[in-house]
Every structure is written in C-alpha cells, then in structure tokens.
Amino acid sequence: MREHRRVPTPWNAPLAPGPVRGRVTAPGSKSVTNRALLLAALSGGAATVTGAPASRDTALMVGALRALGVPIEVDGERIAFSAHEGLRGCGTVDCGLAGTVMRFVPPAAVLADGPVAFDGDPRARERPMATVLDALRALGAGVDGERLPFTLHGTGSVPGGNVVIDASASSQFVSGLLLSGARYDKGVTVHHDGKPVPSLPHIAMSVDMLRAAGVEVDDSEPDTWRVAPGRIAARDWAVEPDLSNAAVFLAAAAITGGEVTVLGWPQDSTQPGAKILSVLAEAGCTVAPGPDGMTVRGPDALAGVDVDLHDASELTPTVAALAALATGPSRIRGVAHIRGHETDRIAALATEITALGGAVTETPDGLEIRPAALSARPDRPWGAYADHRMATAGALLGLVVPGVAVDDITCTDKTIPDFPDRWAALLGR
Structure with a gap:
C-alpha cells in the first residue's frame, strides 16, 4: 500500500540569535x-x-x-x-x-x-x-x-x-x-x-x-560502462555521512558569519555533495579540514557565486538560499535536469525566493539571483513542494529572515531524520 501523508502544520523556522556555532553529525548518505x-x-x-x-x-x-x-x-x-x-x-x-x-x-x-x-x-x-x-x-x-x-x-x-x-x-x-x-x-x-x-x-x-x-x-570508454556477469559478493558496508545534507549545516555558518564543524567528514568521497566546499569558498567562507571533521567559517558578507552544479545538482536549493542573501549577483548553471526531480526545483526556487522579495530569473539551465531585501509574508509560508531540499532551503533563509514558515517540514524525513530537532540543537535550543 502506498503511504498517504497528512497535511502538515507550517513550521516556524527559528531565527538565529547571532552567528551560528556548533558541531554536528550528519546522517548517513x-x-x-x-x-x-x-x-x-x-x-x-x-x-x-x-x-x-x-x-x-x-x-x-x-x-x-x-x-x-x-x-x-x-x-x-x-x-x-x-x-x-x-x-x-x-x-x-x-x-x-x-x-x-x-x-x-x-x-x-x-x-x-x-x-x-x-x-x-x-x-x-x-x-x-x-x-x-x-x-x-x-x-x-x-x-x-x-x-x-x-x-x-x-x-x-x-x-x-x-x-x-x-x-x-x-x-x-x-x-x-x-x-x-x-x-x-x-x-x-x-x-x-x-x-x-x-x-x-x-x-x-x-x-x-x-x-x-x-x-x-x-568504465574506460567515455559514456560507456561494461559490467561483466558474475556473482555479487556479500560483505559488510559502512555508510559515510551524507555530504549534501551536511551542506545545509555548513551553510548555516556561511549566512550568519558563524562557524560549524561537520564531524566525520570523509577525506575522500565520490559524493557530489563535497562540491559545497568550493562553493562556500567562492562565497567568501573559510573552509578548514581537521582531524575530527570539516569546519566552515562564514564571512562578514557573502559574495555572489557563479557555479556549474551539473555534477552536484542536489546542492542547488542550498546554494540558491545562499545566493539570495549574497551582496552580489549569482548564477547557478548546468541544472536543467532538476526540473524532473522531486519537484521542478528551478521553478520552485524562483517562486519561493521571489515571494520573499528576492530578484530571481529562471534560465534554460538554472537561475540568476540578484541582491534584494527579503521579508516573509505572514499569509504565505515557504513552499516545500513535498521536497526535502526545498524545505531545508526555507529553514536556511529563516535563520536571517524573520517570520519564515515552511509549509511542510515533515518531508525532510526523506533523508534527514528529525531535521527540526537537529536544526534546533545547532542553534542551541
């Protein structure tokens, strides 16, 4: 039987009282x-x-x-x-x-x-x-x-x-x-x-x-992959932290001028989410690997970014939230395919950031986002579209935009169990 999800109550995104500082453990990939x-x-x-x-x-x-x-x-x-x-x-x-x-x-x-x-x-x-x-x-x-x-x-x-x-x-x-x-x-x-x-x-x-x-x-030939017939060995697998989910917590440091460490960040990983580190560095953050994890320190003001996320498109909602708060224009490229993800993420991000007063233009393969003063509308919560990454993008913006509510924070259970509690803990609540 398919699961029937009840209509949730909008979640009031907590406002950060100042620079966010903390150490977090991201759920497994x-x-x-x-x-x-x-x-x-x-x-x-x-x-x-x-x-x-x-x-x-x-x-x-x-x-x-x-x-x-x-x-x-x-x-x-x-x-x-x-x-x-x-x-x-x-x-x-x-x-x-x-x-x-x-x-x-x-x-x-x-x-x-x-x-x-x-x-x-x-x-x-x-x-x-x-x-x-x-x-x-x-x-x-x-x-x-x-x-x-x-x-x-x-x-x-x-x-x-x-x-x-x-x-x-x-x-x-x-x-x-x-x-x-x-x-x-x-x-x-x-x-x-x-x-x-x-x-x-x-x-x-x-x-x-x-x-x-x-x-x-x-996989030696471009655009061709050959798998030989045979058995698949039974073995024990250990799952590393989900770096795309961890990106949301690092971004909290970026937009508040704080410092967040994600514990257990792998030294080498094939996860596309690792690209968040170069994006944050371009935005003006300090990115510092350490023996217990990865630390990001946010700048006094975020710079705009021009990034091709074709190989890491799942980061688009997080990067779009950062761009909406930057002091310069940003461009996200190479993500036309995310119109077919959990929702049409390009259209959804443009709609929701615009509803906060943002300046957003949809392009054939992404978004252009320009600096603008953001404010929440009491009559309209941030739309999650049943999409976990849209919901976390709303939570990010809510750190610095008073009054942001996310219409469905429960959809974050797709990949981040107990996200509201994890978010509150990061803020010391």
Whole structure:
C-alpha cells in the first residue's frame, strides 16, 4: 500500500540569535545506503549495512527489498541481511518519492520469479521512468507501463547484453542498470547517447561499490560502462555521512558569519555533495579540514557565486538560499535536469525566493539571483513542494529572515531524520 501523508502544520523556522556555532553529525548518505542495500540483497548472502540513516528513503528501499522476499532485520542504523535463494515475485513495491527506489529496484526485480508491481507518491508518477523501462525491455525483460504505476514480469533471469540509453535526465538510469547488471546472463553494457549525463560522481559511486563487491566493471570508454556477469559478493558496508545534507549545516555558518564543524567528514568521497566546499569558498567562507571533521567559517558578507552544479545538482536549493542573501549577483548553471526531480526545483526556487522579495530569473539551465531585501509574508509560508531540499532551503533563509514558515517540514524525513530537532540543537535550543 502506498503511504498517504497528512497535511502538515507550517513550521516556524527559528531565527538565529547571532552567528551560528556548533558541531554536528550528519546522517548517513542516502545514496551510499540504498546502493549498499541493493547490492547486499543481490548477493544472496549474509551482509550488513551500518550507518544507514533512519530516513524515509532508507525505509522505502528496505520495504522494496522485503517485497521481493529478501530477509532483512533493521536495528537502528544497522541493517542485517540473511542468506536467501533469490528474489520472489508477486509483490508490490512502494517507491514513495525515492528516485533510488524507482530507478534502482526495477532492474533487480526483473530477476524475480514472478510479476512485481510498482507504484509511488503522486509526484513520483510524474517523474521520468521510460528510459530505464525501455532499457529493460531491450535487455529481454517484460514490462507493462511507461511510468509509475507499472509491472515487471520477472522470470528469474534476463539475457542482458548491450543497451543504448539517453541518461541526460538522470544518472540514476545508468546506476540502476549497472548495479544489477552482473546478475544478468550476459552482464550489461550501457552506452549513453545524448546530452552530458548529470551527477557523474553518482555513477562513479556505483562503479566503486560494485568493484568493492567483487564485480568487474570497465568504465574506460567515455559514456560507456561494461559490467561483466558474475556473482555479487556479500560483505559488510559502512555508510559515510551524507555530504549534501551536511551542506545545509555548513551553510548555516556561511549566512550568519558563524562557524560549524561537520564531524566525520570523509577525506575522500565520490559524493557530489563535497562540491559545497568550493562553493562556500567562492562565497567568501573559510573552509578548514581537521582531524575530527570539516569546519566552515562564514564571512562578514557573502559574495555572489557563479557555479556549474551539473555534477552536484542536489546542492542547488542550498546554494540558491545562499545566493539570495549574497551582496552580489549569482548564477547557478548546468541544472536543467532538476526540473524532473522531486519537484521542478528551478521553478520552485524562483517562486519561493521571489515571494520573499528576492530578484530571481529562471534560465534554460538554472537561475540568476540578484541582491534584494527579503521579508516573509505572514499569509504565505515557504513552499516545500513535498521536497526535502526545498524545505531545508526555507529553514536556511529563516535563520536571517524573520517570520519564515515552511509549509511542510515533515518531508525532510526523506533523508534527514528529525531535521527540526537537529536544526534546533545547532542553534542551541
């Protein structure tokens, strides 16, 4: 059954009493977690994932794998898999609004021994899915439908082989096929033919994790990824902090002239969220890695930025909030594809920042934001659009714009459990 979310009460974003100073622990990476969960399920052996965030996206992936007959036990941030004989059909997968579930699980579900139905939240039914579903048809799977809801007709195996796709709308189309490709009879070779693939670091993350599970992957040719057929090794996965979520806490220091340390920041990471450090530096912040984490100190006044976020587009709402408070003009480029994310993030950001009195222009591939005095309207809360990153962008602006309310802060449970409490703790409340 799909989850029906009640209409929430608007959340009054707390105003920072001064420079924000604190040390925070970010929840585990949703991207790493859901890849690890899928690989653990496909291994068929005993495996664990530790550090998994207790978020909605994690719960949806666990629920999807359980619907496929995978034995899973969840104990806080530790998720344990028992050995099993393969994926079962005749179940229903609730994708919610999780792109990793709706794009990663179908290529695995074609290996089930019967039909598997997929559905999700109303907005999920609008998100593009034809690329991955057409690819599965080309690889030998039976599929009814072009987007949610749809049904896959699993027969226990799929031929696999070569497939050409246009992944310019989402790197998840490539990752989804790669993560299950080793279990196909011929493996899988994915060729991308189209505009540049967004968020390439996420594909690099998938490749690295496949190799860590003993899968042979050849990514030496541009826009081509080859996964050899074979087993996926059962192993224990440790999840690093989610750097895109951590970016919101670092940005709190940036816009208030404060100092925030995110504990456990990895020295090396394939997460696109690491790009926030160069963006903050361009805005005038001091970025200082240390033995216990990453520290950002905000400037007296934020400078405008001109950034291409094509490979880190999930940072767009956070960077747009910073830009709305900068003393100079900013430009965010390379993110046309985020019109197909949880909401049309370009249009949503333009609408909401403008409603606060901001000066925003939509461009074909992003936003131009100019300095303007911001003020909240008591009759109109900041719209989250059921999008966790839109909600946190509203919380950021609320630190320095009195009276900001976010119409749905509960949607942050998609990736940041207990966000309001974490935010209040950062402010010492």
